[in-house]
């Protein structure tokens with residue numbers, strides 16, 4: 122089976138002045154097609170560090186990271202940018218919709234950047250997730266939960282094989298968290314592999330498999 126993410130013996134240290142901070146130590150992880158996994162760990166345990174490495178936003182590490190069966194160390198910057206745009210979707214804790222564009226325009230944005238705009242596709246995506254009502258609204262006129270749901274759809278717009286979510290419900294109440302987590306689950310049922318990091322055990326339970334990260338170790 123072709124793996125979406127395959128990490129072997131990953132170690133990451135940050136250098137601060139003369140000090141070396143060991144954040145990830147000898148980590149192994151795999152993510153299969155259509156699988157939804159979560160990584161739980163306290164603040165500062167290295168969750169975002171791990172996602173930055175998987176999301177090709179950081180290339181200083183030791184060990185092996187493979188995305189879609191390709192070693193990321195073999196990719197040049199152009200190939201990485203292409204992979205990010207076409208194959209990886211990102212959702213963060215704080216909503217990142219562009220305020221001057223409507224919801225559907227925000228969702229279309231990755232497709233426009235790719236040079237493949239199709240507003241009908243975005244509309245269909247909104248419909249599939251029951252969000253058609255907010256299509257033409259501006260971010261300031263929708264709720265925090267709706268913003269985050271729109272951000273998930275934007276991340277899914279180019280049909281990525283991998284969705285990376287960094288504490289996607291960190292800013293939401295329980296009710297809205299549940300809806301966003303259900304959306305992520307739905308995305309995985311539709312074939313997109315999802316890796317979510319969170320410090321919330323309850324949110325983590327939406328995943329099929331849960332990893333725990335602490336003291337640099339992933340278990």
Ligand SMILES: Nc1ncnc2c1ncn2[C@@H]1O[C@H](COP(=O)(O)OP(=O)(O)OP(=O)(O)O)[C@@H](O)[C@H]1O
Pocket residue numbers: 135136137142144162163164165166167168169170171320
């Ligand atoms: N650029 C950097 N330079 C030096 N140290 C860093 C850097 N980025 C993060 N760190 C340190 O690495 C550790 C892990 O940080 P990281 O942001 O990955 O944690 P986290 O689990 O995402 O935390 P949170 O739940 O608060 O978002 C922390 O001790 C942090 O201070």
Ligand SMILES: [Mg+2]
Pocket residue numbers: 168169170287
């Ligand atoms: Mg973080």
